[in-house]
């Protein structure tokens with residue numbers, strides 16, 4: 001079967017330009033994302049991040065670490081107790097089950113609650129192990145590779161997928177849960193620029209190109225954005241003078257499936 005590239009024509013040039021403009025606008029403030037140097041910490045942090053925002057999962061992480069200072073303590077805790085600790089972060093029962101399955105599986109494959117065995121592996125070997133762990137998709141696996149193991153990979157999270165579709169780097173038919181999409185985007189970004197571009201896209205998705213109410217009038221990449229997939233109401237809001245209250249009110253009228261398509265772009269719990 002022939003697979004059509006998920007990248008639109010001119011994607012690499014557009015990515016270069018995006019990279020330049022986003023770095024100028026945001027300056028790669030990686031520390032605010034709170035990613036972890038230890039690979040098991042990072043895997044757990046990524047699972048907590050599903051379907052919620054940075055502030056909430058950051059707070060959930062703090063509560064989890066306060067309650068279970070070691071992952072051995074988490075390993076011994078019953079699922080309902082873990083779920084109570086995660087309650088404020090959303091999907092708490094599902095995340096609690098996933099975390100418990102994760103530590104069980106890490107213990108089975110590594111013989112300890114550590115993923116340090118990945119440090120001596122190639123990117124491909126480490127990714128293969130990570131994507132078999134409960135709760136980690138290609139994006140989650142590549143976050144561990146990038147932030148904890150210092151590898152030159154390019155995680156495609158929900159922010160990145162949404163922005164690159166709107167901007168016109170990805171075809172409108174591109175589907176998030178396809179490995180070839182993640183691989184094609186990674187191959188299109190020069191290795192040395194992957195970390196910076198990933199961080200700035202996440203920041204852009206959280207501060208400006210929001211899922212429901214993209215703040216186009218004050219967007220630093222507006223002049224090169226195709227605004228693809230934005231319904232008429234969003235385009236209208238995008239081209240008028242910026243008024244967050246009015247824009248948000250107008251965008252609340254968008255069909256639920258439009259909002260849901262973005263919020264559910266990542267469904268990596270498994």
Ligand code: SF4
Pocket residue numbers: 163166167208209210214215216219220221222225226227230238
């Ligand atoms: S112009 Fe609007 S849709 Fe395009 S990247 Fe900026 S905020 Fe997103």
